[in-house]
Amino acid sequence: MSQLESFRQEVKDWLAENCPPSMKTPMPEDEVVWGGRNAIYKNPESKLWLDRMGEKGWTGPEVPKEYGGGGLNRDEIKILNQELFAIGARPALNSFGIWMLIPVLLEYGSEEQKLNFIPKILKGEIRWCQGYSEPGSGSDLASLATKAEDCGDHYLVNGQKVWTSYADQADWIFALVRTGPKEPKHDGISFLLIDMADSGVSTKPITLISGKSPFCETFFDNVKVPKENIVGEENKGWTIAKALLQHERNFISSFGLGGSADVPGRSGMGGIVQIAKSYIGEKDSKISDGYFRGKVAAHKMKEQAFGLTLQRAGDEGGKASATSSIFKYYGTEHNKNRFELILAAMGTQALGWEGEGFTESELSKTRAWLRTKANSIEGGTSEIQLNVIAKRVLGLPV
Amino acid sequence: MKLVLTEEQQFLKDTAQQFARDKTPVEHFRKLRDANDQQKWSQETWMEMVELGWSSILIPEEYGGSEFGVSGLCVVLQELGKTLTPSPLFATGVLGVSAINALGSDQQKKDLFKGILDGSLTTALAIDEKPHHKPFFNSTIAKKDGDKYVINGKKIFVIDGASASHIIVIARTSGNEDDIEGLTAFIIPSNLPGLKISTLSLADSRNYAAVELDNLEVLANSRLGQEGAASGALESILDLGRIAIASEMLGMTEEAFEITNNYLKERKQFGVLIGSFQALQHRAAKMFCEIELSKSAILAAMFAADSNSNDLRRLASLAKFQVGETLHEVSNESVQMHGGIGVTDEYDIGLYLKRARVTEQIFGSADFHQNRYADLSGF
Numbered sequence: 078m079s080q081l082e083s084f085r086q087e088v089k090d091w092l093a094e095n096c097p098p099s100m101k102t103p104m105p106e107d108e109v110v111w112g113g114r115n116a117i118y119k120n121p122e123s124k125l126w127l128d129r130m131g132e133k134g135w136t137g138p139e140v141p142k143e144y145g146g147g148g149l150n151r152d153e154i155k156i157l158n159q160e161l162f163a164i165g166a167r168p169a170l171n172s173f174g175i176w177m178l179i180p181v182l183l184e185y186g187s188e189e190q191k192l193n194f195i196p197k198i199l200k201g202e203i204r205w206c207q208g209y210s211e212p213g214s215g216s217d218l219a220s221l222a223t224k225a226e227d228c229g230d231h232y233l234v235n236g237q238k239v240w241t242s243y244a245d246q247a248d249w250i251f252a253l254v255r256t257g258p259k260e261p262k263h264d265g266i267s268f269l270l271i272d273m274a275d276s277g278v279s280t281k282p283i284t285l286i287s288g289k290s291p292f293c294e295t296f297f298d299n300v301k302v303p304k305e306n307i308v309g310e311e312n313k314g315w316t317i318a319k320a321l322l323q324h325e326r327n328f329i330s331s332f333g334l335g336g337s338a339d340v341p342g343r344s345g346m347g348g349i350v351q352i353a354k355s356y357i358g359e360k361d362s363k364i365s366d367g368y369f370r371g372k373v374a375a376h377k378m379k380e381q382a383f384g385l386t387l388q389r390a391g392d393e394g395g396k397a398s399a400t401s402s403i404f405k406y407y408g409t410e411h412n413k414n415r416f417e418l419i420l421a422a423m424g425t426q427a428l429g430w431e432g433e434g435f436t437e438s439e440l441s442k443t444r445a446w447l448r449t450k451a452n453s454i455e456g457g458t459s460e461i462q463l464n465v466i467a468k469r470v471l472g473l474p475v
Numbered sequence: 476m477k478l479v480l481t482e483e484q485q486f487l488k489d490t491a492q493q494f495a496r497d498k499t500p501v502e503h504f505r506k507l508r509d510a511n512d513q514q515k516w517s518q519e520t521w522m523e524m525v526e527l528g529w530s531s532i533l534i535p536e537e538y539g540g541s542e543f544g545v546s547g548l549c550v551v552l553q554e555l556g557k558t559l560t561p562s563p564l565f566a567t568g569v570l571g572v573s574a575i576n577a578l579g580s581d582q583q584k585k586d587l588f589k590g591i592l593d594g595s596l597t598t599a600l601a602i603d604e605k606p607h608h609k610p611f612f613n614s615t616i617a618k619k620d621g622d623k624y625v626i627n628g629k630k631i632f633v634i635d636g637a638s639a640s641h642i643i644v645i646a647r648t649s650g651n652e653d654d655i656e657g658l659t660a661f662i663i664p665s666n667l668p669g670l671k672i673s674t675l676s677l678a679d680s681r682n683y684a685a686v687e688l689d690n691l692e693v694l695a696n697s698r699l700g701q702e703g704a705a706s707g708a709l710e711s712i713l714d715l716g717r718i719a720i721a722s723e724m725l726g727m728t729e730e731a732f733e734i735t736n737n738y739l740k741e742r743k744q745f746g747v748l749i750g751s752f753q754a755l756q757h758r759a760a761k762m763f764c765e766i767e768l769s770k771s772a773i774l775a776a777m778f779a780a781d782s783n784s785n786d787l788r789r790l791a792s793l794a795k796f797q798v799g800e801t802l803h804e805v806s807n808e809s810v811q812m813h814g815g816i817g818v819t820d821e822y823d824i825g826l827y828l829k830r831a832r833v834t835e836q837i838f839g840s841a842d843f844h845q846n847r848y849a850d851l852s853g854f
Contacts, residue, residue, distance in 0.1 A: 163536055351854045364854050371842070374849035375796075382797045385771035389478035407764050466763055467756035474751040 084153055088160045096166055097122035101436075106441070111171050113204025114248045121164070123167075130169035132201035137175050145196030151391070168359045173242065174198035174205040176328040178251055183323045185268075185309040194270075205453040207325075208252030208295060209318070210394035216461050219262045219315060220252075223297060225254035225269060232256070232269065232307075234277075235301040240455065244280040244293035247273055251321075257312040268314035268321075270306040277301075288430070296463045323401040330401070330408030332452055334384055349373055354424040368393045369422065376411075376418055381447060383407055399470045406462035411450035415445040476782065478774045480550065487547050490527065491554035498523065499560040501823050507561060508680040514638045515682040516561040525594035529564055533572040533715075538588040540572075541679060545715060545780040549722035549773065555725025559830055561681055563597045566635035569719040570712065571598030572729040577708040578660050578700030580702050587662070590640070598662070599639035600716075601630035601686045601707075608839045609847045610713055611655045611706075617646035624648075624698065626661065626691045634837070636684025637674040639665055644688065645709065652726050658706040660699040667691065679830040715790035717838045718776045724834050728766055728802045731827040735759070735809040742814075749812075758808060765801040774796040789851045792844035799834075799841040806831035 078086070110116070110123050118124040130136050133147065138154045140146020149157065179198060191335045214221040223236025234254055241250065250271050257265025271278065277300035282290035309317050321344055325396045348358045350364070353373055360366035364373060390400050419442055420427040427442045431437030453459040480488065499520060507515055524530060532548040534540025541547075548569060553561065567845060568591070575587050575598075588597025605612060615628025626646050636642065643645050650657030665672060669691035675683040700708065739750030749755060776794035777785045806828040810817040818820050835841065 205518040220697075322822060350852075354854065362853055363849070370849055370854065371845055373854065374845045374852075377767070377852065378793050378796055378845065378848055381793055382768040382772045385478065385775045386768050387769045389774065392477040393501050403764050406766075460757070463757040464753070466760035467753075470757075471759055471763060473736070473739060473756050473759065474748045 081156060081389065085156050086261050088157055091133070091165065092160060092164055095126075095133075096164060098169050100126045101165045101170075102167075103165075108167075109171060110169065110201065111204055111243070111246070112201025113246065114202070116201070116204070116245060126167070126204040127169045127201050132144050133400065134199065136172070136201070137179060137195075137199045140179060140195065140199065145199045145228075160391060168436075170201045172198060172201065172204070173207060174203065177321050177324045178205055180324045181268075181317055182308065184320065185317050187303065187305075187308075188425045190308065192271075203248045204243070206241045206244040206245060206247035206250050206273075206295075208241055208250045210240045211238055216458055218264065218318070221253055221255060221266065223252065223254050224258065225267060225302065227256070228301075232302045232304065233460060234269070234271065234297040234302055237295050238295040238297075239291045240409060241280070241295040242292055244273070244295045245282055247288075249273060249317075250278075250295065251308075253314055253318050256314075260312060263315045265312055265319065267311050268308040268317040269302055270308065271297075271300065271302050271453075275300050275302070283453065285447070287444045289448070291358055291448075310348055318406055322457060326401040326405035326462070329452060329456045330387075330404035330406075332408055332412040332449075334380065334387070334408070349376065349422065352419055356423045356426065358383050363441075372418060373422075376414060379411060380415075383411060398468055402462040402465040402469075405456060406453075406459050406466070409449075413449045413451050416442075416449045420446050476778050478610075478771060478778070480546075480774075484546050484550050487543060488550035489555055489673065491551040492557075493527075494523075494527070495551060495554050495558040495560055495668045499555070500558050501826065504559045504561055504680075504826070505823075507585045508599055510586040510656060513674055513682075515680060516638070517562060518837040520560075521562055522594050524562055524564060525592075525807055530568045530594065531572070531588070531592050532568060532685070533576065534588050534591065535576065539585055539592050540588070545718065546777040549719055549777040552723040553726035553729075556723035557730040558825055559727070563635050563638070565716075565719060565723065566599050566639065567591060569598045570600040570634075570716050571641070571643065573712045573715045574600060574660060574699065574708070577712055578704055578770065579662075583662070583696075583699065587641075596641060597635065597639045598641045598643055599636040599665075599684070599686075600638065600643045600645075600712075601631050601633045602713075603632045603701075604628070604630060606631075608836065608843055609659070610709055610838075612653055613645060613647045613658055614652040615644065617648050617659055617661065619648070619695075620692075621700075622695050624661065624693050624695065626688045626693065628688050630686040630688075632675070632836075633684045633686050635682045636672060637682045638684055641665060641800075642670065642672075643699070644686070645705055646688075651809075655708050655743075657703055658709060659694055659702050660708075661697050662699050663691070663693055663697055667693070677833055679833040681830075681833070710788065713838050714788060715780060717791045717795045720774070720834055720837045721794045722777065723772055724798045724831070725766075725769055726807050727827055727830060727834070728798065730775060731802075731809045731831075732759075732762060732766060732805050734824060734827075735805075735812050738813055755812060758812075760804075762801070762805050765797075765804065769798045769801045779806065791849055792839075792848045795839060796841045796844040796848065799844070802831045803835060803841070 099120060108120050110127055134145055135147045138147035138149040138157055142148035175198060179195055182195060209218060209222050211223060225232035225234045250273055252269050252271055252350055253266055254269050255265050256267040277298040279296045280293040283292045284290050350373060353364045357369060364370040426439050429440050429443055493639050528541045529551055531540040533542045536542045575584060598692050604614060617624045617626045641662050642659055645658055645660055647657050647780055648659040669689055671689060673685045673689040677683050739755060740748060742749045772794045776790040779790045810828055815823050816822045
């Protein structure tokens with residue numbers, strides 16, 4: 078047996094023994110696990126699954142073992158994912174810490190920061206949020222104004238962040254702050270880790286058009302942050318900010334592959350084909366409206382070509398910075414298109430807001446459709462991604 | 476399977492790129508067009524391609540071929556597509572070889588492949604009868620008469636039909652004109668009496684013909700495979716054709732985009748380079764994304780062909796659809812972004828537009844493949 082085959086067998090055996098039965102069933106919205114100090118586990122098996130996966134390091138299979146990860150190579154990760162998919166396993170942990178912060182800490186963090194934070198993130202003990210945008214700094218992120226004054230052994234942070242995802246439930250925030258007010262705008266930014274429990278930090282949820290509040294405003298009022306919590310050098314935070322954005326864009330782009338609007342990899346939203354067949358009708362196993370059938374086909378083909386492109390980028394092993402912009406742009410636009418198709422297929426049944434006359438699943442479509450509108454805004458708008466492609470890949474003049 | 480070229484495929488691609496740059500830049504095609512030459516491709520250039528072994532890439536090793544596979548041929552076509560290189564490589568090296576290989580007897584393979592290996596034999600596949608590709612619609616009737624067949628019918632849009640030494644005719648030996656079953660292939664020397672070949676002049680200035688079979692008598696040994704066998708083999712032959720032509724189209728797309736992107740970096744208006752305008756930048760960036768998707772679709776389809784994947788049909792349709800739509804957009808936008816010179820005959824970009832529309836129709840438009848993909852996916 079080859080090494081990979083024996084690894085596959087190992088994974089199969091481990092999963093058979095350790096994946097609790099209910100973790101192989103579709104995941105209801107209120108059982109999604111984000112971890113953190115304030116986490117409530119409605120289903121105790123979710124916690125068990127998280128602990129086992131965390132202990133094994135498989136919540137971060139690519140992270141080196143010395144920091145609590147799985148230390149797996151690309152091929153092994155592929156096998157792990159295949160086997161998890163094969164048994165329909167729920168994601169053990171959704172985590173901005175894993176998707177965005179860990180890759181950046183591995184590249185730019187100090188040894189102490191890596192040892193202190195990474196294992197806890199992988200075990201789901203700390204939940205993170207992202208402090209990037211500000212009321213006056215959206216697409217022009219580098220104009221941010223939240224200031225961090227040097228006070229000897231600590232920074233004194235004052236200012237406001239906006240679009241901080243789940244800040245009201247997060248334990249820590251990774252934030253961009255201005256440490257060099259006199260430097261050119263890109264050269265005065267630092268990357269700071271701040272404990273949300275510190276005095277002076279407060280949050281206020283923002284209600285979106287979907288009626289939900291995945292985002293908050295976050296306020297810093299004379300917050301003292303120890304100097305050891307800076308990642309990388311002072312005023313060199315923009316490079317780190319951009320690196321993190323790439324990871325953020327990569328994970329948002331995975332929405333394009335048919336995950337739900339909020340959580341990549343989670344199925345259960347129902348495929349467009351099935352929806353069209355049941356709401357529009359089916360004749361000889363074809364969607365009965367030929368015009369709509371064509372639209373679904375085009376959508377599915379684009380999706381397959383997009384998936385193949387993600388695969389190719391992985392196979393090429395390249396980490397060209399602009400590829401994340403391509404995927405972010407394409408994946409989010411595709412996801413918006415998917416929900417427009419779902420809406421069109423379901424007709425008035427996709428427009429229910431609450432209450433009688435609609436199934437839970439129908440009501441969730443309305444909200445999910447509205448949520449997708451933020452996909453092409455968060456993490457850098459589609460227009461910003463197109464700017465990046467035009468300038469950095471195509472070399473078009475400024 | 477990894478979506479990256481092997482060293483061998485990369486080598487073939489590099490060789491073809493060098494060949495296209497040195498021997499067949501767009502100027503080569505332009506000269507043939509302007510010379511009003513009926514063949515529309517150069518015998519001398521074709522012999523060089525034959526020397527390089529390109530005509531025999533799909534011929535099995537036992538008959539003297541190189542067996543570099545569909546992928547090997549696709550990367551060559553992609554590079555030749557970039558400079559709009561005309562040649563019988565598609566009609567002979569892809570369609571002819573794969574039809575003979577799928578249907579021919581051992582003796583037929585020996586005889587016919589010999590001619591393809593030395594460049595003396597070229598083929599054209601006569602299948603379409605309608606303005607829209609509909610592979611199983613076939614009203615060309617072949618009637619058995621002793622040891623002969625008598626064939627009657629008319630084919631249009633026969634690629635390389637005006638020059639091929641042999642025409643492969645798909646005819647009906649049983650059933651009704653829309654039946655999938657009952658199709659038989661014949662390989663017929665093009666100089667046979669009863670075979671009326673009329674040159675068709677299309678917008679892309681390549682070699683096409685309409686082929687009329689008027690009580691054409693052929694010997695039974697010109698039949699490729701058993702009676703009715705073409706029905707089973709046709710989709711596989713066409714799928715190879717679809718992937719191959721899509722590869723050529725990808726090369727055209729890449730080059731038209733490259734020419735246009737360069738133009739955006741040199742043309743000044745209002746005192747600035749027009750490439751600095753966001754209205755143009757965003758359109759260019761969107762096209763770039765679609766080209767990336769096209770490359771992936773082609774790689775997946777050609778590798779599927781070489782590994783006999785059971786998803787080959789869907790992937791062939793995906794490739795032809797994705798590249799077809801992208802080329803359509805890129806060819807239109809390329810002309811528009813060039814402004815006035817884009818619509819002049821003197822400038823090359825219009826040649827890509829004209830070739831684009833013809834290739835989009837070859838073995839099924841994007842609409843055709845969208846429909847086929849849905850059929851194959853069960854919706």
